[in-house]
Amino acid sequence: MELILIRHAKAGERDANSWPNDDKRPLSADGAEEQHEAARVMKRMGIRFDFLVTSPLLRARQTAEAITEAYHRDEAPQVSEALGHGYSVAAVVKLLGKFPPDAQVALIGHEPDLSHLAAALVGPAGAARIGLKKSGVIGIEFEGAAAAGAGSLAYMLKPGHLRKLAK
Numbered sequence: 001m002e003l004i005l006i007r008h009a010k011a012g013e014r015d016a017n018s019w020p021n022d023d024k025r026p027l028s029a030d031g032a033e034e035q036h037e038a039a040r041v042m043k044r045m046g047i048r049f050d051f052l053v054t055s056p057l058l059r060a061r062q063t064a065e066a067i068t069e070a071y072h073r074d075e076a077p078q079v080s081e082a083l084g085h086g087y088s089v090a091a092v093v094k095l096l097g098k099f100p101p102d103a104q105v106a107l108i109g110h111e112p113d114l115s116h117l118a119a120a121l122v123g124p125a126g127a128a129r130i131g132l133k134k135s136g137v138i139g140i141e142f143e144g145a146a147a148a149g150a151g152s153l154a155y156m157l158k159p160g161h162l163r164k165l166a167k
Contacts, residue, residue: 001096001146002154003121004049004106005114005138006067009035011059023084027062031134035063038135038162039070045165047137049106051099055083060108063135067106083109089120089148096146114138121151135159 010031012018019025027035054064054077064077082091087109099105107114111132118138119128132138139154140146 002104003140008060008063035066052077054108101145
């Protein structure tokens with residue numbers, strides 16, 4: 001399995017008056033533009049996926065929409081609570097178990113969840129220190145199905161890398 005972890009793009013500032021329910025906080029205009037650009041670069045780089053799964057939070061779903069648009073995909077992204085408030089490494093590994101072991105799966109979620117997940121998948125618990133910026137991308141490869149500690153870090157792209165590659 002090849003796993004692509006994508007952190008949602010920049011969102012509006014937390015503000016209980018504007019978004020009493022933080023789950024509904026949208027991407028900022030800059031974040032939406034940056035994500036469209038990042039998705040186009042990902043596609044040009046040859047980053048491919050068979051399945052796209054997103055957190056149910058609005059900013060992650062909007063990130064998924066930008067990626068779907070850039071990749072000209074007809075299939076809507078799947079939504080999983082395992083990438084939202086129901087996050088745990090075990091829940092995400094269970095989610096990944098629903099896909100064929102040779103699949104390329106892209107997951108869109110949040111911090112610190114994705115960094116924690118990446119670290120757990122590529123090494124013993126707590127051994128790796130990984131930080132994923134907004135619109136950043138991590139690729140992890142498995143020989144067969146995904147499992148904690150069984151992955152190899154294939155690449156890590158910061159948003160600044162993607163911006164430079166867009167030029």
